Amino acid sequence: IIPEPTLVRLTIYGRCLNDLIEEGATLVASDELAHRAGVNAAQVRKDLSYLGSFGRRGVGYDVRHLSDRIATAMGLTKERGFIIVGAGRLGSALMGYDGFNKKGFRAAAAFDADINKVGQAIGSVTIRDINELSSFVQANGTEIGIITVPASFAQSVADSLVKAGIKAILNFAPIVIKVPAGIRYRQVELSSEMEVLAHYLNSQGD
Amino acid sequence: IIPEPTLVRLTIYGRCLNDLIEEGATLVASDELAHRAGVNAAQVRKDLSYLGSFGRRGVGYDVRHLSDRIATAMGLTKERGFIIVGAGRLGSALMGYDGFNKKGFRAAAAFDADINKVGQAIGSVTIRDINELSSFVQANGTEIGIITVPASFAQSVADSLVKAGIKAILNFAPIVIKVPAGIRYRQVELSSEMEVLAHYLNSQGD
Numbered sequence: 497i498i499p500e501p502t503l504v505r506l507t508i509y510g511r512c513l514n515d516l517i518e519e520g521a522t523l524v525a526s527d528e529l530a531h532r533a534g535v536n537a538a539q540v541r542k543d544l545s546y547l548g549s550f551g552r553r554g555v556g557y558d559v560r561h562l563s564d565r566i567a568t569a570m571g572l573t574k575e576r577g578f579i580i581v582g583a584g585r586l587g588s589a590l591m592g593y594d595g596f597n598k599k600g601f602r603a604a605a606a607f608d609a610d611i612n613k614v615g616q617a618i619g620s621v622t623i624r625d626i627n628e629l630s631s632f633v634q635a636n637g638t639e640i641g642i643i644t645v646p647a648s649f650a651q652s653v654a655d656s657l658v659k660a661g662i663k664a665i666l667n668f669a670p671i672v673i674k675v676p677a678g679i680r681y682r683q684v685e686l687s688s689e690m691e692v693l694a695h696y697l698n699s700q701g702d
Numbered sequence: 703i704i705p706e707p708t709l710v711r712l713t714i715y716g717r718c719l720n721d722l723i724e725e726g727a728t729l730v731a732s733d734e735l736a737h738r739a740g741v742n743a744a745q746v747r748k749d750l751s752y753l754g755s756f757g758r759r760g761v762g763y764d765v766r767h768l769s770d771r772i773a774t775a776m777g778l779t780k781e782r783g784f785i786i787v788g789a790g791r792l793g794s795a796l797m798g799y800d801g802f803n804k805k806g807f808r809a810a811a812a813f814d815a816d817i818n819k820v821g822q823a824i825g826s827v828t829i830r831d832i833n834e835l836s837s838f839v840q841a842n843g844t845e846i847g848i849i850t851v852p853a854s855f856a857q858s859v860a861d862s863l864v865k866a867g868i869k870a871i872l873n874f875a876p877i878v879i880k881v882p883a884g885i886r887y888r889q890v891e892l893s894s895e896m897e898v899l900a901h902y903l904n905s906q907g908d
């Protein structure tokens with residue numbers, strides 16, 4: 497089992513390695529990888545030890561080999577479709593985000609309860625009525641659902657996603673939702689990010 | 703010093719307490735607060751111990767008192783202006799997000815390098831030219847800058863924010879940027895959220 501903070505850092509190393517491949521590098525020292533990822537070299541070595549032993553002291557890591565190892569460990573070896581429920585400001589922005597595509601996440605569909613939005617195009621799809629959610633997920637075997645509806649609807653949307661067969665949920669609504677055991681769940685708290693910055697500004701005596 | 707994971711959980715307790723106030727509750731047991739925040743009661747008690755001692759066993763916490771204590775600890779006792787650099791899809795969504803307003807963060811201005819966007823309205827402001835950044839920050843004493851430009855421009859935008867006098871940066875571009883000591887910095891990695899979900903799906907044998 498890889499601890500969650502390590503998983504998150506592995507995704508950052510993966511991105512840094514992609515940048516290095518684009519720059520034509522073939523080897524990278526743990527110091528260099530640590531600098532690009534904003535951590536220290538000991539942390540890099542410790543995190544990578546969860547993937548087995550490789551890289552020789554003094555020589556560094558093979559960039560492509562390490563990148564492939566991380567992609568495999570993260571389960572990025574196949575394309576995964578995701579759907580978005582709530583085609584508003586944030587949902588539309590996420591539909592158009594190529595950072596998801598680059599890692600093999602494909603925007604499969606967007607759903608909304610507002611009848612005026614249904615049929616409009618966002619990113620590469622047209623917005624569907626929320627009543628089509630269940631039949632779409634079952635027909636396509638979609639694994640991941642993203643929730644970008646107001647907080648008061650988030651739990652009921654999560655329940656419909658689970659019922660439709662979704663296996664993993666990323667929730668942006670500012671409310672902790674409950675999902676059954678076995679359903680993977682992550683919560684993005686953007687307002688908390690600002691509050692933590694405010695705390696640090698406050699303790700610096702602003 | 704309060705550890706960062708505790709700070710993030712304190713912001714979630716703060717939001718749960720706001721919900722409780724809206725529901726008319728005056729007292730809350732650590733079990734109930736833990737359930738709403740998606741953690742266990744021992745974690746709640748441990749986190750709150752960083753704020754001093756209060757709440758009597760068996761009686762629970764005074765909702766308003768605890769909410770005020772958390773707001774004070776998080777530095778939410780005054781309004782803080784923020785600016786957004788990169789008025790594209792994500793930047794526009796964030797400008798309109800009322801979750802920031804609710805915690806006292808006010809969208810002061812948005813900047814963009816695309817001359818065709820300058821002058822357009824987003825949220826409650828009109829988009830300004832990036833060249834006005836420095837004079838705006840100095841004239842208004844803005845503390846927080848949000849970066850929503852493509853990764854290749856993020857470091858240079860961060861440098862201009864620091865030079866202009868910004869004290870804290872929230873970066874959404876998928877690249878780790880370097881800031882001088884004393885500048886508070888947080889990085890939001892939305893693609894990592896999806897990758898971590900993919901890892902769990904993969905290890906469940908999807």
Ligand SMILES: NC(=O)c1ccc[n+]([C@@H]2O[C@H](COP(=O)([O-])OP(=O)(O)OC[C@H]3O[C@@H](n4cnc5c(N)ncnc54)[C@H](O)[C@@H]3O)[C@@H](O)[C@H]2O)c1
Nearest residue numbers: 582583584585586608609610644645646647669795796799
């Ligand atoms: N805008 C941001 O930058 C931002 C940032 C962080 C978190 N959030 C959170 O993300 C969510 C969406 O925010 P937004 O700014 O995009 O709001 P929005 O109002 O622009 O979009 C919400 C969309 O959800 C739809 N909707 C409502 N109930 C629904 C239901 N039951 N089923 C399907 N669709 C439904 C609405 O019709 C609307 O299109 C909110 O919970 C918000 O707090 C937004």
Ligand SMILES: NC(=O)c1ccc[n+]([C@@H]2O[C@H](COP(=O)([O-])OP(=O)(O)OC[C@H]3O[C@@H](n4cnc5c(N)ncnc54)[C@H](O)[C@@H]3O)[C@@H](O)[C@H]2O)c1
Nearest residue numbers: 589590593788790791792814815816850851852853855875
């Ligand atoms: N769209 C999303 O949901 C999403 C999610 C996660 C991360 N991101 C990241 O956020 C950033 C913005 O993404 P987006 O989808 O909004 O892209 P976008 O292309 O819609 O917007 C980018 C904006 O930045 C402006 N810009 C470019 N260089 C600039 C500079 N030097 N100074 C000022 N403005 C400049 C552009 O003119 C444009 O308006 C990217 O780094 C992206 O990887 C986006």
